[in-house]
Amino acid sequence: MQTWILYGLGFTILTDITDSVVSNLLLTAACILISNNLKYYLPQQRRYTYLLIMCLLTSGAWLLAIKYALPLVIVNESGYDAFLVKSLSVRFGVAFLVIDCMTMISVIWYGFDDQKTSAQRKTEAEKLTKDAELYKLRQQLQPHFLFNSLNSINALIGTRPQEARTMVHQLSDFLRGTLKREEQQWVTVEEELQYLQLYLDIEKVRFGNRLSTVFETDKSSLQIKMPAMILQPLVENSIKFGLYDTIGETIIRIATTISNNMLVITVQNPFDEETAQPRKGTGFGLHSISRRLYLLFARNDLLATDAQNNIFTTTVKIPQSYTEIAKISAVADKKDNFIL
């Protein structure tokens, strides 16, 4: 186009082509330069003045380059030098626009690129933290219990070897359950209750008559699925709270039911309003459970506690899809009819 315009202005074809090629090559070089520059350094948002100055400088440099380069290559054309000087402002304008466009495209392109990789990195990091956190939360639930159980076994070996043997088996089954659960994340309530029973049997050996449990489970809730390693830590927390805050017998009540498409688990333990610190006393156990629930469901309202009449109640809700509930309650109804 530039050639055609110049031709129209009455210069020879050779001059026109040389002028166009030289100035456009230099302009391309300027564009590549600026685009490369932006590839490695992308200015922060709102630093557009920097970009503007950069474009102005590049255009200026380009103008200087053609001003001195063109007369060197085009020597035989009369009136060309004068024309060049006159056309400088127009050339500058065009070059500035072209470079501006290039800059804009580069900024958008690399900005987008940058965003894509950072988003990718972010999801990866989040996944890693989540995995690590879940792992850590599970880990922290064990050592105290494990060492105390081993100590009980140690004591039983001397006096009641048969009971010691039973406890070794219970402890093994419990630990095996813990390991297995790391792989399969969702299990039925029934499985969780069986697993909980292993844990309770061990705790009852440790604490003797002080600990007793009462179960109130809805039949329909047994086949519902829930995340593994929620129920046992919940009861563990309740036992600790109950046993360490009262003297004498501690009764732990565990209930599961379905309500509003949610599996509702409640665990109750006695506590002493005088000495307990309801908020602080719940300690690590509940915090880790609520954190896990958040990681799984992205909801903060699934765990609730209530302290009344020396009874501390912890309620956990596990959201279920509607169809799941309908299916299971239908099956449960059928079973009931059969029995009738």
Added chain:
Amino acid sequence: MKKVIIIDDEPLARSIVVEYLQTHPELQLMQECSDGFEGIKAIMQHQPDLIFLDIQMPKINGFEMLELVEQPPAVIFTTAFDEYAIKAFETHAVDYLLKPFSKERFDKAVQKWLDQKPTTAPAAATETLLESASLSPSQNQRIVVKNGAKIKIIPVQEVLFLEAADDYVKIHTTDSYYLKNKTMAHFEKALDVHQFARCHRSFMVNVQHIARIDPYEKDGHLAILKSGAKVPVSKTGYVKLRQVLGL
């Protein structure tokens, strides 16, 4: 003949110590206790030379129980796992036995006590032990005090302010105050620095209970608590208080 008491809430954990003690005829078991309250009573009654003490127990833990005993005997801790405490008392207790422990390990601990007994006054050693143990995070959630024959557990958030009174520290709560045989410096170390500010040589205030701070006399200030109580704030105390409040 040395007198011994076992304090642990798990029956089987006590029975293993009883069993291990059978080969030490020089040690006479006076009583087994299942919590800290029983422990305090038994210690007052029998004046034992040595106690085997669990840390995690109902109502008050092992450290808190020791704090309430006027002249604590020598202590061998028996505990499963306590990430904070172990480091703290490593240097001071006669010994600590990590459950489950072997007969050999148990004998070694007893021997250690028998060997060191003539040289060290057990009370002093236990005293230092408590100082360091009370620095563990689990310990500064509440303050245990003896109120006559009763034992009172005060959650720190209920403490309005502390006031030095001779050899004691007066712990003021909303409805009453309690005395504890400790120094202000002890509480300054033991309590959470983000919650309690030493606003005066003789006062420490719980910043959560402050309603406002008024200028008072020359250079001084007065912290008015939500309960209406007034706590003097000295010139240097005011700087500390501002730091805690983040001003």
